Amino acid sequence: MPHVPQVKIPATYIRGGTSKGVFFRLQDLPERCQVPGAARDKLFMRVIGSPDPYSAHIDGMGGATSSTSKCVILSKSSQPEHDVDYLYGQISIDKAFVDWSGNCGNLSTAAGSFAIHAGLVDPSRIPDNGTCVVRIWQANIQKTIIAHVPVTNGQVQETGDFELDGVTFPAAEIVLEFLDPSDDGEEGGSMFPTGNLVxxxxxxxxxxxxxxxxxxxxxxxxxxxxxxxxxxxxxxxxxxxxxxxxxxxxxxxxxxxxxxxxxxxxxxxxxxxxxxxxxxxxxxxxxxxxxxxxxxxxxxxxxxxxxxxxxxxxxxxxxxxxxxxxxxxxxxxxxxxxxxxxxxxxxxxxxxxxxxxxxxxxxxxxxxxxxxxxxMSRSSRILMEGWVRVPGDSF
Structure with missing residues (x-):
């Protein structure tokens, strides 16, 4: 019986804050996965290794925790005065679904550094040495995030002495600004949806x-x-x-x-x-x-x-x-x-x-x-880059 071979997709595995996930450029995804829908969800689940009744993610890139079962898509921004659009998917560990309803603040850090690394930020905005201000449009919740990413010799500086509790090793500090973070795009528009503080x-x-x-x-x-x-x-x-x-x-x-x-x-x-x-x-x-x-x-x-x-x-x-x-x-x-x-x-x-x-x-x-x-301040580090492979009939 013939079997469909695996396909390989350019991907980068990154720790951002106290989370880590698999990052993709939108243009690198298979064509049917470049738009929202079942194909994209199935691809991301197979990349992570979900759904897994053993809750172990042995056959995928996930780490069987909410902090490590994540995929991210970045593309040049469609919004004025922004560098990149950042879309985040939280993959369920033991169930077959991807939750697109919110953002990951930790991986927002990695979104800023990956945007530079992946060539999605205008080179004229990247200093040879200093701080690159990456303007991120968080597409899940329709909000702006500003990442202040350190740059050395024109490249993202990832090593440093900034310590973040929950992360074993120090790295370079990235300051994140979440602009107008209330409401999250939910209906009603109030920071306190019930109208009460308590x-x-x-x-x-x-x-x-x-x-x-x-x-x-x-x-x-x-x-x-x-x-x-x-x-x-x-x-x-x-x-x-x-x-x-x-x-x-x-x-x-x-x-x-x-x-x-x-x-x-x-x-x-x-x-x-x-x-x-x-x-x-x-x-x-x-x-x-x-x-x-x-x-x-x-x-x-x-x-x-x-x-x-x-x-x-x-x-x-x-x-x-x-x-x-x-x-x-x-x-x-x-x-x-x-x-x-x-x-x-x-x-x-x-x-x-x-x-x-x-x-x-x-x-x-x-x-x-x-x-x-x-x-708040976080840090980010690329763990691995290259291609992620998934069976060609899995999505």
């Missing part, structure tokens, strides 16, 4: 919890750690090994998605796992990170733990960090209260792998809260 969120079969629901960076549902039986110092093992608790978090996430107007029925949540995120906050406490490093209560303003694709994240998603920084800047949210209340333009929070500082400027306009910019 709501009583009723979760069928679980209970009612205080919740701050915000669309900034990525739609996120924040609850108090204490209200759901946690301290806020938990590491992955304490939650990811408990199916009952994961199921409870999913019920809270679904209830939040309904209140935020992201879905119309609970069933829709099954195909929208990437958004909203669910996170729990607490005031500062001493704890040991997953690497054994000690974080003192005085080192941080608050503690945050967040779930991505149904599991507790090993560090913090970049887009969720934007949501944290934005919510912290608005007096009266659960995040702001956990951080001690009052007005602030930056916050340092503790996560399972360490700490992260994110800045945000929020203000009220005609009674509505809005955020003009959120800023």
């Amino acid at each position: 709501d009583d969120l009723e979760v069928p079969g679980v209970g009612t919890f205080k919740a701050t629901m915000i669309s900034a960076g990525i739609p996120t549902v924040f609850v108090n750690a204490e209200d759901i039986g946690y301290k806020g110092t938990e590491l992955r093992e304490a939650i990811n090994g408990d199916p009952e608790q994961l199921a409870r978090f999913e019920k809270i996430r679904v209830a939040g998605a309904l209140r935020m107007g992201l879905i119309k029925t609970p069933e829709e949540a099954a195909t929208r796992q990437h958004t909203p995120k669910i996170a729990f906050v607490s005031p500062p406490k001493d704890y040991l990170t997953s690497s054994g490093k000690e974080v003192k209560a005085g080192d941080v303003d608050l503690l945050v733990r967040a779930l991505s694709m149904g599991k507790l994240h090993h560090a913090m998603m970049g887009t969720a960090a934007v949501a944290i920084g934005t919510a912290a800047a608005v007096p009266g949210t659960l995040v702001n209260i956990a951080a001690g209340g009052g007005e602030r333009t930056a916050v340092r929070f503790g996560h399972p792998s360490g700490t992260l500082r994110v800045g945000a400027e929020a203000r009220q306009v005609d009674g509505e809260w809005t955020v003009t910019k959120a800023i």
Whole structure:
């Protein structure tokens, strides 16, 4: 019986922040995958190795976690005053779907450096030595991201001494600016979709919890750690090994998605796992990170733990960090209260792998809260480049 041979597609495997993914130039994809649709989704699933009932991604490029099951497409921008269009796909590990509903803040870092590396930025805008300002159009959520990428001898500088908790080795620092990150293109246009800074969120079969629901960076549902039986110092093992608790978090996430107007029925949540995120906050406490490093209560303003694709994240998603920084800047949210209340333009929070500082400027306009910019530092490094191979009949 004849079998269709594999095809090879130019690709680059990149770590961005605390995530990594397979990056493609739009022009390098097979023609039928250059447009949205089933062929593109099937290709990306096969590249990553999903769906995998073993949740191991042995036969693909994925790492069987939400942080490592990602694909990115970049192309020259169709938007004025932008360099590149950046489209992000979160690939489900054990189910056959690709979630296009949000952004990956960590891979936004890699999008800036890959844009230069892949020849998608006008050479006249790239200094021989210094910083290249890459203007990125985030196509999933219709927002602008500015990446400040270090350049040495006309090439992206990837090595350096910037340390990012959750990443083992240091690298060059890349500063990211998320411009006007609220709303994320969802209907309604409000940073707080319910109209409230804090709501009583009723979760069928679980209970009612205080919740701050915000669309900034990525739609996120924040609850108090204490209200759901946690301290806020938990590491992955304490939650990811408990199916009952994961199921409870999913019920809270679904209830939040309904209140935020992201879905119309609970069933829709099954195909929208990437958004909203669910996170729990607490005031500062001493704890040991997953690497054994000690974080003192005085080192941080608050503690945050967040779930991505149904599991507790090993560090913090970049887009969720934007949501944290934005919510912290608005007096009266659960995040702001956990951080001690009052007005602030930056916050340092503790996560399972360490700490992260994110800045945000929020203000009220005609009674509505809005955020003009959120800023944080990440790093990026190419791990491998060449071609990724997939069976020719898989897409």
